[in-house]
Amino acid sequence: MTDPILSVADLTVSFRSDGRWREVVHGVSFDIGPRETVALVGESGSGKSVSALSVLRLLPRDASRIGGSVRFQGQDLLTASEAEMRRVRGDSIAMIFQEPMTSLNPVLTIGFQISEALIRHRGLSRSAAEAEALRLLDKVRIPAARSRLHEYPHRFSGGMRQRVMIAMALACRPKLLIADEPTTALDVTIQAQILDLIKSLQDDEGMSVLFITHDMGVVAEIADRTVVMYRGKAVETGPTARIFSDPAEPYTRALLASVPRLGAMAGRSRPMRFPVIDRATGAAEPTPEAPDTVQAIERPVLEVRDLTTRFDIRSGLFSRVTGRVHAAERVSFSLAAGETLALVGESGCGKSTTGRSILRLVEPLSGSVLLDGEDITGLDAATLRSRRQRMQMIFQDPFASLDPRMSVGAAIAEPLLINRLASRQEARQRADTLLSRVGLSPDMAGRFPHEFSGGQRQRICIARALALRPRLIVADEAVSALDVSVKAQVVNLMLDLQAEMGLAYLFISHDMAVVERVSHRVAVMYLGEIVEIGPRAAVFGNPQHPYTKKLLAAVPIPDPARRRARHALPDDEIRSPIRSPDYEPPARLYREVSPGHSVQEWGEEWADAVAPVQAA
Structure with a gap:
């Protein structure tokens, strides 16, 4: 039998808190062989990232203790000198972190x-x-x-x-790659290609991988063996195929049950709430279908017509315009009260720019944005500020969205005070009510953002967005970075609030399985243009545009038995949205495939951008 490249035995990790040492990882053991991929899976707080950081001794020395044994190619890393560890880090063992902006x-x-x-x-x-x-x-x-x-x-x-x-x-x-949630922020096609890249490097270089993730679809796609972690313990370990087909532990079964599966909504007309993991028992609690909230009204809440946003690229001594980024090009759609329209596509396709342009956080070049029949693109700053009470945004990174020096109660109350809609006492009371509404305790109002988990911070951002009782919420990748159970809780909360308040959601996401579960209609974007739009069942059940088919083909399937064939997706480069200053895109033609389902006609200019999708 081949010796493992990494052997972790009886790993324990403790952190110093309030003058005491508290153990957070309890006796975790696993081996990784040459060219093998082992997945560490579990919810936030399960100890998987702490275990991985312990391997490279990246935890703070004064506030942490590591016990047990970590041997890499026979060398005990826990007793190695700091100079030896510097040679190991980045060379023999490399690590990809979850938060790229804080790592660069x-x-x-x-x-x-x-x-x-x-x-x-x-x-x-x-x-x-x-x-x-x-x-x-x-x-x-x-x-x-x-x-x-x-x-x-x-x-x-x-x-x-x-x-x-x-x-x-x-x-x-490197001989060992530790990947801590490396594909969480990536769209499905890039995720698929990165997974293929890692697998090809294993073949070429004999590289082993420790893959940390909460995405069971990715685990099924890449892992040879899986270690399931819960509350700092490895509750189940075994071959990935066996873990998926015959999980032994209730928590493992609950984790698999909470994973959204593409195609699970076939035959369902309304969005579906997620099952939620009971943290006490580790079992999944079934949840009912979300109520149908789309209301028959005379006019949509939001009407977007020919919205165009471009960014100038300047260079040279006199900062001349040498090119333009065509971020959003003649985008048109409508959105009713109580309806969710999902905007999907790869990174850089213009989804977020479209959302920001609608709220005029980015100024559009042309087009109209009608909110309850009023065009907001021509409003002056003071009038726009008052209209923004009816439209709010939830951003992808909740920590960056909150002022670290302001308590969460003050952050939620701030919009009410700025718009002079409540006294300080009334604003505080409203903040307490909103915290309760999003599943947090009112006594948390005095805490600061760093004292909350990622899922809790996203709930706080939702509470702040609701403070002004908006009609429209633009959710920009609001659940992309959350693990499966927290994602389920936040999505269920959004569906409940939609049913209660008749909210219209523009749900921007690259997670196709979540989009299928929560949306009423779907718009697919590529290079700033909507190439297909229609009811969710029509777009997912009968995709017409080659790019839509490509996106759906790239979604990882949480079933090792159906692991996608290697290199099933073309490894083509994403086309750049940068054009010359005098470029004007051609007029686009759309054909209606079925009621409400339209697809853009594509010609020769799409030949390289939309490569044929090979069978998975």
Whole structure:
């Protein structure tokens, strides 16, 4: 039998809190063999990320204690010197972190940061390192990689930054890759290609992978063996196929039951609430179908017509316009009270720009946005501020959305005070009521954002969005970074609030399985344009545009027996939305496939962008 490349035995981790040591990881053991992928799965707080950080000794020295044994290629990492660990980190063992913006240095270009690892560990010259960095960016499908090599992290989207982190981790061809939620922020096609990339590197380099995730679809796709963690313990370990087909523990069964599966909504006309894991028993609580909330009204809450947003690219001594990013191009749709329209597509397709343009957080170039019949694109600042009471936004990163120096009660009350809709006492009372409404305790109002988990912070952002009793909420990747059980709770909360208040949701997401579960209608975007739009059942059940088919084919299936064939998706580069200053897109024609279901006609210009989808 081949010796494992990594052997973790009886791992314990304790943190110092309030003068006492509290154990959070309890006797976890697992091995990883050469070319093997082992998945650590579980909810937030289960101890999976702490266990992985312990392997590289990245936990704070003064506030943590690590016990047990961690042996890498025979070397005990827990007794190694700091100089030895510096040689191991990034060279023999690399790690991809979940939060790319906090992992990248904001004052250094991404090319410099990737080159730094190559110069330090592989001894390359600066020019050779930059050439290799460019090759790596191409490999993880950064559009126009050569021109973006010398840009800074803030110029990249969340998904693009994660691809940069993956390129950096793979730079030195490590023997072991620790991937901590590496595909959480990525859309389905990039996720599929990154998983394929990791598998191909295993074949080429003999690399092993410790894959930390809450996405059981990804586990089924990539893992040879799986370790299920719950409350700091490894409750079940075994071959992935056996874990999925015959889970022994109630928690494992509940975790699998809470995973949204593409196609599960066939035959259902209304959105469906998620089953929620009971943290006391580890079992899944079944939940009923969401009530039908779409109301028959004379006029939609939101009407968007030919919305166009472009960003100028300036260069040279006189900052001349040398190009434009066509982020949203002639986007049109409507949204009724009590209805959810999902806007889906890959990173950089213009989903978030469309949402921000509707609220005029980004100024559109042309088009109209009618809120309850009133065009808000021409309103002055004071009038727009008053109209924003009826439209609110929930952002992807709740921690970045909240002021770290302001208590959550004050953050929720702030919109009421700014708009002079309540006295300070009334605002505080309203904040307490909203905290209760989103499943939090009113006595939490005095706490600060860092004292809450990611799911709780997202609930706080929902409470703040509801403070002004809006008619429309734009949810921009609001549940993308949450684990399955917290995602279920937040989505169920949003569905309940929609039924109670008749809210209209523009649900921006790349998670196709969640979109199928929560939406009434779906619009598919590519390079700033809507290429297909229609009722959820029609778009998912009878997709017409090749790009829609490509998106659906890329969704990982939570069933190891149906693991997608290698390289089933074309490894083509995403086309850049950057055009010359004088470029004007051609007029687009749409045909109606069925009532309410329209698809854009595509021609030769789509041949490279929408490659044929191979059978999965």
